[in-house]
């Protein structure tokens with residue numbers, strides 16, 4: 001008897017539509033574009049600042065325009081989604097064993113959120129908010 | 131005993147006569163407590179003796195009855211009909227070639243499993259007279275969950291990376307390598323790292339996490355792969371940045 005295995009091709013560009021969990025994965029990955037976009041935005045801000053007071057004030061004015069606000073709100077939402085989806089995965093990558101038990105995943109995730117809060121407070125402090 | 135009529139749409143492929151697979155529907159009178167495997171056995175016994183599929187234990191232990199059930203990689207002996215609608219679509223595990231009907235070609239997985247040396251390579255050889263290799267409960271706990279793998283290959287079917295890049299060593303094999311690497315009695319990590327700390331090893335994984343979602347034994351292979359990535363990265367830094375080199 002001869003063998004003739006049949007190979008089912010995986011669609012190269014549309015595979016992530018096949019399952020909800022693949023879409024969720026793509027959501028986590030694609031939102032990194034907004035992280036990059038915001039980093040670029042910060043670089044532009046620094047450049048404007050270096051160009052003097054007038055340039056920087058014009059830049060700040062642009063930020064409070066509807067388009068500027070929309071950009072910041074949309075970016076914030078996607079960056080939050082990106083960050084939280086990764087934080088929630090941390091217990092898998094770095095389990096902590098104490099004796100015969102592993103620390104509950106919630107503790108490891110919580111430590112990441114706590115670290116996030118501390119860093120944010122430091123940034124706000126340096127920005128002169130307090 | 132209450133009975134329910136289930137329409138079982140089964141992907142059939144006969145390599146001797148077919149150029150491609152096709153669906154065949156069987157109407158199966160099912161008992162309330164049946165699993166999908168029972169329905170397939172009914173078809174085989176009463177409706178169509180030519181249907182081919184693998185199974186052995188009927189209790190989620192042997193790992194041979196994995197198939198796509200309504201698009202999800204599932205052990206058919208663990209798929210209770212009460213959790214499914216009246217029409218159930220059964221296909222062979224995706225990402226594997228079809229040998230015949232629901233039977234897939236698993237040579238690729240067997241070869242990869244072999245490559246990661248999934249067995250204890252003792253740190254120091256001991257004679258029987260010297261006694262057993264001892265291990266504390268805490269040392270066992272470190273890798274216990276990864277010993278539960280039954281090689282059912284559902285994770286390979288769930289993994290889109292394996293579907294797109296067949297060279298990827300894949301979830302179960304790497305999780306098993308991690309299981310032995312994490313064993314206090316083992317000394318084979320160096321040998322396994324050469325296989326898994328590579329492009330086709332862990333670095334092909336982008337942490338979709340689908341492997342862990344479908345795993346019937348809660349092995350969590352995705353966790354193992356991320357831990358191997360971190361350990362391999364630490365190795366790299368030790369080797370390249372520390373003046374005293376590899377520790």
Ligand code: FES
Pocket residue numbers: 185186187188189190191192193194195196205206207208
């Ligand atoms: S028949 Fe053994 S795992 Fe399903």
